[in-house]
Amino acid sequence: MSRDGSFDRKALRKSLRKARISLSSEQQYSAEIAVAHQLNQSEFIHQSTTIAGYLANDGEVSLSSFITAQWQHQGPYKRHITLPVIHPVNKGHLLMLAYTPTTQMTENKYGIVEPEVACNHIHLISDHSVIxxxxVGFxxxxxxxxxxxxxxxxxxxxIRNAPIRPKLVxxxxxxxxxxxxxxxSWDVPLDAIVTPSRILHFKND
Ligand SMILES: Nc1ncnc2c1ncn2[C@@H]1O[C@H](COP(=O)(O)OP(=O)(O)OP(=O)(O)O)[C@@H](O)[C@H]1O
Ligand SMILES: [Mg+2]
Known part of the structure; x- marks a missing residue:
């Protein structure tokens, strides 16, 4: 291992990415449904107004079922779903854009589908309840x-040390x-992790 752990990280990424990409489409679908169920049961989602999601790539757990359920959510407050896009100005950063069934989508430089940038669709990171x-690994x-x-x-x-900030999941x-x-040092720790079988909560303040 090199002094900064970069070799470990590279090797871990390789084996963990291989594990998730090797899952069958049946396993992927049951993971998607189970994760949507876990999230829909969780207190932090019940209290949310704006939630950042992602479109699955490279064997990641799909949030499609969860997102569709949020679009149909009936409650005192409307729920907004956002997706990350590669920031067009701030290099190496993400920008969160509103995602609805009618959002115009485009492909980014990694071939990942993301919303087309429109200024009036931007949601600040700090305005999210949950991200x-x-x-690849946890x-x-x-x-x-x-x-x-x-x-x-x-x-x-x-925002990692802000007194009030989105829950990082x-x-x-x-x-x-x-x-x-x-x-x-730059790795931002998570507040919770959701898998098909459970939710783990961590205390980071
Ligand atoms: N806050 C930061 N400021 C400047 N550079 C950063 C910051 N955070 C990470 N980086 C740089 O990004 C590179 C990749 O970081 P890292 O290996 O932690 O990625 P990752 O957590 O796997 O990726 P991602 O956050 O996209 O999921 C590192 O070389 C690091 O120097
Ligand atoms: Mg990191």
Whole structure:
């Protein structure tokens, strides 16, 4: 391992990505339904007004069923769903844009479908109740290993110590768990992790 743990991280990413991409379409679908169920039962979703999701890629757990349910949500407050797009100005950061059934979509430089940027569709990070994010690996301490771009870490770095901030929730298959991740100073820890079988909560304040 190199001094900063980068070799460990690279090797872990490779094996964990292989594990999730190897899941069958039946396993993927049951994970999608189970995660939607876990989220719909959770207190933090009940209290939410704006929730950031993502469109699954590379074997990540799909949030499609969950998002469709939020669009149909009937309650005292409307629920807004947003998706991350690569920030057009602030290099290496994400921008959250409203996502509805009629949102115009486009492909980004990684071939990932994302909403077309429109100024009146932007939601500030600080206006979210919950940010659901994909991950490659997690541990029981709430550490997150992403794809290696640092996008979520950069985007969340300003709010990580704010007294009031969105709840940061990782979404993963159970097979993404490792006993202990190598962590760097910039890695923003999660408040909770949702898998098809459970929700883990962490205390980060
Ligand atoms: N707050 C930050 N400011 C500047 N650079 C950062 C910041 N956070 C992360 N980076 C850079 O991003 C690179 C990738 O970070 P890391 O390996 O933690 O990605 P990741 O967490 O797997 O990716 P992602 O956040 O996109 O899911 C690192 O080389 C790191 O220097
Ligand atoms: Mg990181």
């Amino acid at each position: 659901l994010m994909p991950l 541990d029981r301490q709430g550490n997150r290993l992403g794809m290696g771009g640092g996008y979520y870490d950069r985007t969340l770095s300003n 990782g979404v993963a298959h159970d097979c993404q768990e490792v006993s202990q991740l190598p962590v760097q």
